[in-house]
Amino acid sequence: MRQITPGAAVKLARIAVGSLAAVEAIATAPVLRLINDPTIIRVPILPLLPRVTGSAVPVFVLLWAGAAVAFAAGFMTRTTGSVLLLVLGYILLLDQQTYSNHLYLLALLTGILTFVTHAPDAAWIMKAQITIVYLFAGVSKINPAFISGIVIAGALKPATPGSVAIPDAWRVPAFLVPVALATIATELWLAQALWSAKWRRTAAVIGAGLHGGTVLLMTNVQPLIVFGAACLATYPLFFAAEESPMEGAGSAADLHQSHPKES
Secondary structure (H helix, E strand, O other), X not given: OOOEOHHHHHHHHHHHHHHHHXXXXXXXXXHHHHOOOOOOOOOEOOOOOOOOOOOHHHHHHHHHHHHHHHHHHOOOHHXXXXXXXXXXXXXXXXXXXXXXXXXXXXXXXXXXXXXXXXXXXXXXXXXXXXXXXXXXXXXXOXXXXXXOOHHHHHHEOOOOOOOOOOOHHHOOHHHHHHHHHHHHHHHHXXXXXXXXXXXXXXXXXXXXXXXXXXXXXXXXXXXXXXXXXXXXXXXXXXXXXXXXXXXHHHHHHHHHOOOOOOO
């Protein structure tokens, strides 16, 4: 991968995050309608938070998608990013059934891209954030349930004819335990390898393979696609040219394209 400026890498991240947030708006719309069904058990995170109901759901989703598309396009990014962040925050705090880790990651990245106006600073914070994501993911999996392979087995696609899936004969501890251990080791390794000039190219390939593999082999694909794409969107930041303090003005100019002056 060729070296790019921090401003260009941040811009790419903004385009990806906004686009993914728009996809998430469409995917979340049915859930918003579902949790308003009186027969569905509600598990509110903030009980006093008002719910979007009835005809307000399409309006809310349109606002969400519109802000996300505008943010991705670089239109009044401070304003559209703020609106998008408020919408994502609302969804995260609304109910346990609307909260998700990939949505939380999108909200964090949106906040950074909206309010950190200096490209090298924004790039560094997002790199630190994705490092935390991989580190937490690896450490949180160090438990008997995951290491036993039960969690992976429960998330795998059924082995049907013609599908890309792990055969039933392989869904045994002898195969799944090494896979679980390899997953933990990979995530912990990615947390530091992306920072290494020696290893970051290899890490980028392995990281893409890790996220691609989960999408191909596991159920509930849509959240995995959004989460994986959000993680991969930060990879160019690790390849951006390092800058000295004297070069900061140029980086600020690059990012200014991502945060155009608003009237």
